Amino acid sequence: MSQMQNVEKQLREMILGLEIGPGERLTERWVESRFGASRTPVRAALLRLETEGLICRDGRGWTVSPIxxxxxxxxxxxxxxxxxxxxxxxxxxxxxxxxxxxxxxxxxxxxxxxxxxxxxxxxxxxxxxxxxxxxxxxxxxxxxxxxxxxxxxxxxxxxxxxxxxxxxxxxxxxxxxxxxxxxxxxxxxxxxxxxxxxxxxxxxxxxxxxxxxxxxxxxx
Amino acid sequence: MSQMQNVEKQLREMILGLEIGPGERLTERWVESRFGASRTPVRAALLRLETEGLICRDGRGWTVSPIxxxxxxxxxxxxxxxxxxxxxxxxxxxxxxxxxxxxxxxxxxxxxxxxxxxxxxxxxxxxxxxxxxxxxxxxxxxxxxxxxxxxxxxxxxxxxxxxxxxxxxxxxxxxxxxxxxxxxxxxxxxxxxxxxxxxxxxxxxxxxxxxxxxxxxxxx
DNA sequence: GATACCATTTTGGGATACCAAACTGGTATC
DNA sequence: GATACCAGTTTGGTATCCCAAAATGGTATC
CATH class of the missing domain: 1.20.120.530 (GntR ligand-binding domain-like)
Known part of the structure; x- marks a missing residue:
């Protein structure tokens, strides 16, 4: 499986499993280091998760969508x-x-x-x-x-x-x-x-x- | 307006206006040169348009969704x-x-x-x-x-x-x-x-x- | 003439470098 | 002590580079 889909899947699991709580801030750099991927796949994953409503923009950055x-x-x-x-x-x-x-x-x-x-x-x-x-x-x-x-x-x-x-x-x-x-x-x-x-x-x-x-x- | 939103918007207009026909192949490089943007914003735009159903993956590349x-x-x-x-x-x-x-x-x-x-x-x-x-x-x-x-x-x-x-x-x-x-x-x-x-x-x-x-x- | 094969080019995926804006922490001033 | 301000850091946005895989085109063989 490509790195991109991997980051997306794992990050989604963490959010849905409440390992990252609703309202928590996310930085692209953190996701990068957490999953050992670089910014391109991280970016793609974040964009996808945004359309699913699991994360949302918070000014310049990202936030796990609050309940x-x-x-x-x-x-x-x-x-x-x-x-x-x-x-x-x-x-x-x-x-x-x-x-x-x-x-x-x-x-x-x-x-x-x-x-x-x-x-x-x-x-x-x-x-x-x-x-x-x-x-x-x-x-x-x-x-x-x-x-x-x-x-x-x-x-x-x-x-x-x-x-x-x-x-x-x-x-x-x-x-x-x-x-x-x-x-x-x-x-x-x-x-x-x-x-x-x-x-x-x-x-x-x-x-x-x-x-x-x-x-x-x-x-x- | 940021380059990213710009590429997305313009490309969507072209697809919806049938300036790029249903079924046509798209390359990231073409979109790059067409709108004078680099690959990162182009990719973001393509990902978004994919979720809208206007384009779809065609093996490794991209295709404007057929009717x-x-x-x-x-x-x-x-x-x-x-x-x-x-x-x-x-x-x-x-x-x-x-x-x-x-x-x-x-x-x-x-x-x-x-x-x-x-x-x-x-x-x-x-x-x-x-x-x-x-x-x-x-x-x-x-x-x-x-x-x-x-x-x-x-x-x-x-x-x-x-x-x-x-x-x-x-x-x-x-x-x-x-x-x-x-x-x-x-x-x-x-x-x-x-x-x-x-x-x-x-x-x-x-x-x-x-x-x-x-x-x-x-x-x- | 058809086909199988190989070198070249193209292309998308990923990594990295750079920049401008926003944020942070501390300091100086009132 | 509060506040305004400034330097340093962090961060997302963008550009560019590299690579492996796929597409392409030409050539040699049958």
């Missing part, structure tokens, strides 16, 4: 629009291949919820669901939105009950899609995203002091 | 989802400021359709309509989708009647939004986008031979 509660709410509205459109499309398609994938996703929902991987599994559900639509743009929109939400979801305080409820909702949505019930699936998905947004924003708002104590910038 | 009919249809589905969501949001908001902008947009619809500027005006309508929602992500999605559609719309054969119908539809959509009729506006907008997509794809499909003759790559 922005207003932005999280807007993203929820955005992803609801595209996810619902995607799931309606999938219902309308009645694709043979899609049914098989849905069956597999239903099975994995029934499995014990993976204790360590709820974060990735929760994101992948929505991304894969969007992929089923066959529409590249709806898919990318959902994937990018989930990426932007990813760090905030790590910071959300979650109890067992909420996780169990989420898997149950995922199951119901898949069932509706399998049955070709577009309105039902759309409705279930909407409520799921609404609830998810409410819990996320509420949790972060309540814990804002604690997050700041960890050095994480959280803006209203 | 892709399947992609145009997918973009139409995507923009319908986000535009409808935006317009519903705007209706629900009942924002005072929005009403004023809507009045202004209605007025400009009633003006004689600007003979030379129908292309830009047609795009701006949808972009400004999305901006009214106040949701940055819906807005960006519409703006980016319209940018991706822009070149194809230049190539579409349009008659007077079709243009007049488009302005009338714009007018009706704005009226519905002003009246706060979310379902009506959503419905009108959906048909408008559907019709627009059909005419666009049909026109390009029929003229595919002529487009190839002009050196423009058009893929199915």
């Amino acid at each position: 922005n509660l207003a932005e999280l709410e807007q993203i929820a509205v955005y992803r609801e629009a595209v996810e619902v459109a995607a799931v309606r499309l999938t219902c309308a398609l009645q694709d043979r291949g899609a049914v098989e994938i849905i069956e597999a996703m239903l099975d994995s929902c029934d499995d014990q919820t993976p204790r360590e991987e709820w974060h990735r599994v929760g994101m992948d559900f929505h991304i894969e669901l969007a992929r089923l639509s066959g529409n590249e743009f709806l898919f990318r929109a959902v994937r990018d939105a989930m990426t932007r939400l990813s760090r905030a979801r790590w910071l959300e305080v979650r109890d067992e009950a909420a996780l169990g409820r989420a898997w149950a909702e995922h199951h119901d949505i898949l069932s509706a899609v399998r049955a070709g019930d577009a309105d039902g699936a759309a409705c279930l998905l909407s409520s799921h995203i609404d609830g998810s947004r409410d819990r996320l924003v509420t949790s972060l708002r309540n814990d804002r002091r604690g997050l700041r104590a960890r050095g994480f910038a959280v803006v209203a | 892709n009919l399947a992609e145009l249809e997918q973009i139409a589905v995507y923009r319908e989802a986000v535009e409808v969501a935006a317009v519903r949001l705007t209706c629900a908001l009942q924002d005072r400021g929005a009403v004023e902008i809507i009045e202004a947009m209605l007025d400009s619809c009633d003006d004689q359709t600007p003979r030379e500027e129908w292309h830009r005006v047609g795009m701006d309508f949808h972009i400004e309509l999305a901006r009214l929602s106040g949701n940055e992500f819906l807005f960006r999605a519409v703006r980016d989708a319209m940018t991706r559609l822009s070149r194809a719309r230049w190539l579409e054969v349009r008659d007077e009647a079709a243009l007049g119908r488009a302005w009338a539809e714009h007018h009706d959509i704005l009226s519905a939004v002003r009246a706060g009729d979310a379902d009506g506006a959503a419905c009108l907008l959906s048909s408008h986008i559907d019709g627009s997509r059909d005419r666009l794809v049909t026109s390009l499909r029929n003229d595919r031979r002529g487009l190839r003759a002009r050196g423009f790559a058009v893929v199915a």
